[in-house]
Amino acid sequence: MRSPKDFFAPLAVGAPQPLRQIPVRPSRMIHFFDPGNEKMAAKIPSLAGKVDVLLGNLEDAVRADRKEAARAGLVSVAKATDFGRTQLWTRVNSLDSPWVLDDLSTLVTEVGDRLDVIMVPKVEGAQDIHYVDRLLAQLEARAGLTKPLLVHAILETASGVANVEEIAGASPRMQGISLGPADLAASRRMKTTRVGGGHPGYLVRTDPVGEDLAEGRTTYQQDLWHYTVARMVDACAMHGILPYYGPFGDIRDVVACEDQFRNAFLLGCVGAWSLHPVQIDIAKKVFSPAPEDVAWSRRVIAEMGDGTGAVMIDGKMQDDASVKQCRVVVELAEELAADDPELAAAYDAATKEIQS
Numbered sequence: 001m002r003s004p005k006d007f008f009a010p011l012a013v014g015a016p017q018p019l020r021q022i023p024v025r026p027s028r029m030i031h032f033f034d035p036g037n038e039k040m041a042a043k044i045p046s047l048a049g050k051v052d053v054l055l056g057n058l059e060d061a062v063r064a065d066r067k068e069a070a071r072a073g074l075v076s077v078a079k080a081t082d083f084g085r086t087q088l089w090t091r092v093n094s095l096d097s098p099w100v101l102d103d104l105s106t107l108v109t110e111v112g113d114r115l116d117v118i119m120v121p122k123v124e125g126a127q128d129i130h131y132v133d134r135l136l137a138q139l140e141a142r143a144g145l146t147k148p149l150l151v152h153a154i155l156e157t158a159s160g161v162a163n164v165e166e167i168a169g170a171s172p173r174m175q176g177i178s179l180g181p182a183d184l185a186a187s188r189r190m191k192t193t194r195v196g197g198g199h200p201g202y203l204v205r206t207d208p209v210g211e212d213l214a215e216g217r218t219t220y221q222q223d224l225w226h227y228t229v230a231r232m233v234d235a236c237a238m239h240g241i242l243p244y245y246g247p248f249g250d251i252r253d254v255v256a257c258e259d260q261f262r263n264a265f266l267l268g269c270v271g272a273w274s275l276h277p278v279q280i281d282i283a284k285k286v287f288s289p290a291p292e293d294v295a296w297s298r299r300v301i302a303e304m305g306d307g308t309g310a311v312m313i314d315g316k317m318q319d320d321a322s323v324k325q326c327r328v329v330v331e332l333a334e335e336l337a338a339d340d341p342e343l344a345a346a347y348d349a350a351t352k353e354i355q356s
């Protein structure tokens, strides 16, 4: 572990100065595309400016014999596209794979100035982040980059979960962490076969009502990911970085996707992955605070004055702790609205309505 005194020192001569705070930019949906798939790549110019993050995926879901094509495709897309307000991220191959060294050296050298964040899969502990951190510093120095690349870890191994706090704090490059439920399920030897989402067999049942143990007992499906998401959120909050839910693989089931995303939002996540265009608007809706919640939060903040003491609003007690929650909602809403006039208008309309 680096001494706290050296934590913000560049790790290579000529590398850019590490950031002291993660830039606040909307990242409600991290939209995955395979840059070697011509049909998908052709859609990128029309998505740029409309989604918060476009991520050129080089890892799982890209066939082994298409890895080089995906990497080259991402270089072309990065050079040719005007991304506007949209961030460009990539997910490189895992650190034990034969491709990752070329992924990092090619991307940083050729399009390092276009990339914002590098997502690293299957992170097991701080040592994986330290390796990427030093290598990126060397590559940035050689490429003459002036802005440091940020790193995002996927939480998808049992050791990664056990070490999540040290991963979150491993480097000033750490931008955030996403849950990778499919690899995590395999790593934990869970008996699911899905990419995220729930499972009908993971449930609780009400007590028996009579002699017949099968009769009249309601079951409630439980969230398989609650523990991991909550732990990831705490680790990220502790280190001032951002937590995300990952993929929801049942593309057709837009209803359950919205539920899974909302659980993550309510627990503290700022976004989720979209794997298909149909999931983009779901993430945008879920990870933007609802206008009525923003209006209510503004009202609580206004009525609480300096934020101390206790007041009753519509029969509900408000105090220092509830006003802090309201500030979280309003700050996020205002950050998002600054980039989105439609959202800003919806927030203002709801605020006027609650005031009338």
Ligand SMILES: CC(C)(COP(=O)(O)OP(=O)(O)OC[C@H]1O[C@@H](n2cnc3c(N)ncnc32)[C@H](O)[C@@H]1OP(=O)(O)O)[C@@H](O)C(=O)NCCC(=O)NCCSC(=O)C[C@H](O)C(=O)O
Pocket: 031, 032, 033, 034, 039, 040, 043, 057, 060, 061, 154, 156, 179, 180, 181, 182, 183, 184, 195, 196, 246, 247, 251, 274, 275, 276, 277
């Ligand atoms: C899931 C898909 C394979 C589905 O693709 P397809 O069968 O082509 O779907 P559609 O026919 O409905 O597509 C309609 C059109 O939209 C384009 N399309 C599809 N997906 C995307 C996309 N992501 N971005 C841009 N455009 C997209 C299609 O080309 C069609 O175009 P057209 O014919 O011109 O109308 C596919 O969506 C897909 O591959 N998605 C990404 C999958 C992915 O990235 N997976 C990896 C992330 S999840 C993961 O890794 C697990 C995680 O790590 C963990 O461990 O949990």
Ligand SMILES: [Mg+2]
Pocket: 060, 121, 156, 180, 182, 183
């Ligand atoms: Mg994975």
